[in-house]
Amino acid sequence: MLKLSAKIVQPRPSWWVAASQYCFASSVAADTNPQLDAAATSKVRTDDNHLVEKIEKVTRIPFNQRDGRRKRIDERLFDTNALRNIMKNESAVENRPANEQIIGQINQAQSIDDILSLTENPGFNQKTATTAVLVLSEWVSTGKIRMTQLHQDSRYKKLCSMVGINQRILPTLPKKDENIANNFSSLYGLLQTEKFKQQIRNLKIVEMIKVLSTLASKGKRNTPVLQTLAFSIATSQEPLNIKQLGDILYSMAVLNFYDEMLIKKVCINLLQEVPTSTNTAVVGSIFTSLGMLRYRDEKLLGVLTSWVIKNSESVRPQDVCRLLLTLAHVGYKPEEFDELVQKVVAPLTESDMCQSSEWLDVVWALTVLDATKVEHYESVLNKGFLNRIFGDEAELKSAKILKILNINAAARLITSGYKGPTIPTDSDILTTQVNRTKEKTELANAIVAALKILLPSDSAYLNTNINTKMGFLLDADFCVDSKCTPIALNTTSAKNKSFYRIALLTCAYQEFCRGTNSIVGLVQLYKKLLEAEGYRVMLIPYNEVNFKDKLVTRVKYINDNLKSLLNETPKE
Template structure:
């Protein structure tokens, strides 16, 4: 009997000279094991450990003789498997110790002639053994096995069909192998109703490019049906598979996230990190799932011994704009205790993530005393990485004049712009942020600044479609209170690397004043004439969904920096959050809201 998966499959094989039971073969869960396919463990064939503790080239003739002595097909397959293990572990050399052995030719002939009587699982195991030993796909024995698999491909069990599929995805050296792969793909697509395991779903998602859109839709449906029956680990593996191929099948990932959030026992930190990576790859920052991950991960942070894993968690938290104080405190404490073991990239990830989500750890002074001395342009390698660190320190209010001067140096600016040509807009905006902070937020700064020509050609910060739509709606409503261009300046440049939706001037009661007569200060130029005494300048900042950390009403670090720069330029931030302003409300209601906001900001001016 041949044990397959979690059940038994009849697999009695009659050899030329007799009949022996095949050893058990299992299909463990997980695509990693499935990728290895059917692994034959010849328990009954292995010689006693005391007699043969280590393979030796002199053992090859004995093994081949034993495998072919009575013409038994089972013995031949077992011998082939053992031989392939010796070759793959470098215990023997195939070209030197095996290939020219007369008995090896007899072994191959025996397997070749018996292929028609061999079950598909054993055929696949033999094919893998031959491949590991380096036997060419053009040889007769390999082609015989391939032909038998091709004939049986519609009759094999679904797990074996997937193993055949996966093997041939990796081996496409001959026309016959390509044909087997095509037939396997078609067979899998016809039998989609037989998908019942997480490992099968995971495999199909990882190789979705082979299949039709219709078939993958069926896989999505099957996955949704199976989620309630899967374990936490299985749910996580399927979720990570979707993330690795960036398949954003919303109903599927929502179902997976829902059931993962309901699980009890926590997963290991590595698997939780993979979930975070998949969530950011899928742009799926589900608050309930993130809360579950934080609950499971935070208590395990002190036991982590790999700085790269800490760096991965920090990177994902920053990409997700995930401001979780409990987790961030645990990560910051771990880094502080293990700073000497951390590569510079991990330390940089900590600083950048704290800046992105605008979070200040409880003991940030102690943390930065051990972190910052280990960060430099030389330790990070890439010039843009050092710019990211200095920009993050500016956001956190921790940058000093020396650090700022190092990135505003003309040589550094030219180097980073040339090296990061594909990401030039983002690099330019960070340089403009740092330059503005040098002139407005760092007292006594006397280092280099960006040239006037560079400021005039500043790129505007990129905004999404929804953010643009919200901004235009707010401005349209605001025109009823402060009509442009006399009372409202729009389409402002961004010399500070900050997008300001508009600038207006009011008196101390919030009534608009003609800003056109006095000029704006946010365009990089001073006012045409001094405004009346007591006048208040306001900078309109319309905040969209992306300007807030995930699941909160806390602004991200770049938005907080924008407010600080506006205030330093003499403008009061007039904030309009997306969750307070509705584009579906009546114009009168929105106008009253904006009027109240203007008066609220003006009332805070002493």
């Protein structure tokens, strides 16, 4: 039976309503009766009959055939009382000096407590509560605060109740109230997130993993929701199989979402699940995910290496490629690495791979792990392979070029007696532009500014942003003597032992492994190549020097590290 309010307000021209709204309303006004029957309906004013007919017409349409906009109304309505309060004429509220004073205090607040303490003010009402929630929402979205900080404060719950937080939102508003709709559109994301997080906590772990996988497949990186999922899965006592563990890792990798507690739980479980698994595809997915996340769990990497050796007859070449890439990314060689290379990798050739680019990945990974043989270099540096990789492309693919340049440099500098093909000195490949991330650029500029204090202002003493033609940029290059006295670059010789050539490389966050404080394998390769050219290499980690540090702090850091570097015994 259709349920209507005993009093029906004269509808606005743009307003329409579906009967199902009443079913989802969380509260009703004092003058409504949800049990109203047909007799009460007959008392509705004659001039409102058109509205009743419209409602009845809507209810006769099957729900799945109704207009899409109408279906969304059920999911996006605010509490009826909250809606009514918000829709009141704001003029009276805005004229209150106390209101304006509180809103001013909210906008000038610097902390959560500054805002939530205002909830105890007698003049704190619907209008000021809405402003407060919008400010807090902005702080959450910009990373100034975390939702967990709000959850810990009971005053936040009071604030939410005042604005009628629910899974519902305003349906349609007249034009004069569009500013309210715009404000609440910003608020909607926060409100929906809170409701979703509450629902997540009631799901089974299988359902949580499905939600996580769905977010990954759609590329939806809602951090508060992901954090709730991660915490709920990590603290669950339900057992997980290897497929579920692989799905979790893959979703984290695709979304670039890292949660220490969750990934530790996944890896601990994988230590038990991997040895007995026969699912090659799932294990291969685990290889890839760990590499994408740059997560260095040495025990798990050792177990995965053992699994590949044990299943060498059935493992696919592309899975071997994935494992090598992951080991190269994190710069780790397990105890059984030599056996892996000898038994599994050595028999592989380019023809075993689905694409030539996969063979390039194999050789590049072996180069990073210092396990490349002469025949590997020759197989990718010859003209025929380069033509297969690049073909007639007008613009060469940067990632492939950088790998070729890494391999070419290792063949020339690290492999003694190599006489095979290399990249011609006049090739366009050698002049490929290498780009930096914004973070790395800021860090490099901060270090160069400090170097200009230590070194004479003459450019003859310092080179910056050097294209090494080895697949990476050198942030700075300068020379000093044994007493750290600067020497002009053009007066020194690489073979003169009284001078030291210093190569400076900054290491951004993305160049460190997760799980440990180790630099990634690629930076390790850069260091080897520079040392092979006669440099003493100074690595500048992002977590030791910040571009926001005072200049004197950066200068002292570089000077101290330079002295330590010169005291080190060079590696043979």
